[in-house]
Amino acid sequence: MPWLPSLKTETPEEGYALAIKLSRMVVKMTQPDEAARERMRPEYANDAANLTQVSLVVATNFLDCGAG
Amino acid sequence: MPWLPSLKTETPEEGYALAIKLSRMVVKMTQPDEAARERMRPEYANDAANLTQVSLVVATNFLDCGAG
Amino acid sequence: MPWLPSLKTETPEEGYALAIKLSRMVVKMTQPDEAARERMRPEYANDAANLTQVSLVVATNFLDCGAG
Amino acid sequence: MPWLPSLKTETPEEGYALAIKLSRMVVKMTQPDEAARERMRPEYANDAANLTQVSLVVATNFLDCGAG
Amino acid sequence: MPWLPSLKTETPEEGYALAIKLSRMVVKMTQPDEAARERMRPEYANDAANLTQVSLVVATNFLDCGAG
Amino acid sequence: MPWLPSLKTETPEEGYALAIKLSRMVVKMTQPDEAARERMRPEYANDAANLTQVSLVVATNFLDCGAG
Incomplete structure (x- = not known):
């Protein structure tokens, strides 16, 4: 499964969690x-x-994916 | 109750308060x-x-949620 | 009266002044x-x-409120 | 005459010059x-x-006024 | 072949990889x-x-190309 | 000829080159x-x-001109 299957999330909190995930991924890379x-x-x-x-x-990053 | 139930707020001031809340949450996390x-x-x-x-x-963050 | 009654302003200069006000408010808070x-x-x-x-x-902040 | 009569400019270069003006104004203020x-x-x-x-x-600032 | 043939990508992960590529290219230049x-x-x-x-x-950069 | 005749470019690479040009121009100014x-x-x-x-x-700057 891809680590970033979608930028769409069900709730604002999930969008925020995704923004954190995006922020950390580049550090790992x-x-x-x-x-x-x-x-x-x-x-x-x-x-x-x-x-x-x-x-x-x-x-x-939340601008990228926060619209939920 | 979720800590971020919605990005929509009733007034600009509430939107601004939410922007501050978003800014602090990641520090806690x-x-x-x-x-x-x-x-x-x-x-x-x-x-x-x-x-x-x-x-x-x-x-x-206000760009994320300031449109009220 | 609320400190931020609206993000809409009559002129670009008022929008700019509001952007400065928004920038300072978080410092106070x-x-x-x-x-x-x-x-x-x-x-x-x-x-x-x-x-x-x-x-x-x-x-x-002017991105938030500069459209007047 | 106001220092910021409009965010609309005739050409991209004027928009860029306005972005520089906006950037400096807050320093003066x-x-x-x-x-x-x-x-x-x-x-x-x-x-x-x-x-x-x-x-x-x-x-x-060019995002604010660069669309000409 | 150009190094940046398009800003459109098939998946969010490819968009993210492109955002990283854009970020590095200016350092090289x-x-x-x-x-x-x-x-x-x-x-x-x-x-x-x-x-x-x-x-x-x-x-x-993901704002530039993340819409995929 | 103006140094910034247009924000529109033919290809994403030209848009990226323009973003670099915009970034450097303010340093010169x-x-x-x-x-x-x-x-x-x-x-x-x-x-x-x-x-x-x-x-x-x-x-x-690529947000300003990257849409090509």
């Missing part, structure tokens, strides 16, 4: 080494500036 | 540890650069 | 302490990088 | 002190990162 | 020296802040 | 001194964070 991603995790999740940017990415 | 979020709070709310970026996130 | 905001003011208004980002926020 | 703006000018125009962000602001 | 790009690779793929921005670029 | 721009070139083209932002600018 750009840095396929899981150990390298784990090393970045503290910086990723404990830095206010980065979390704000993550929120911006999700907001932008 | 990315950093579920409330204590860790509290530790970031001073940086989050007392740094001009971060507040400007928060404003950008809300503006982008 | 995220940092409600006026003294704290005042302490950030020099950084906010005297740093070229921040002013450029403020301009980006207003441009994005 | 946020930092009305011309001397303070002049002090930031070297940082503004000689820093690659800032110029790239200025380009992003103009691109975003 | 701005820095054509492959050795220089290779030197930046560690910073590019091992810095959380940069990966978050890469995700933002792809989200924005 | 903000920093008209060619020598100053040349001094920034190494930072501009050899810094991963800046190249990622350049890609974001082009993606945004």
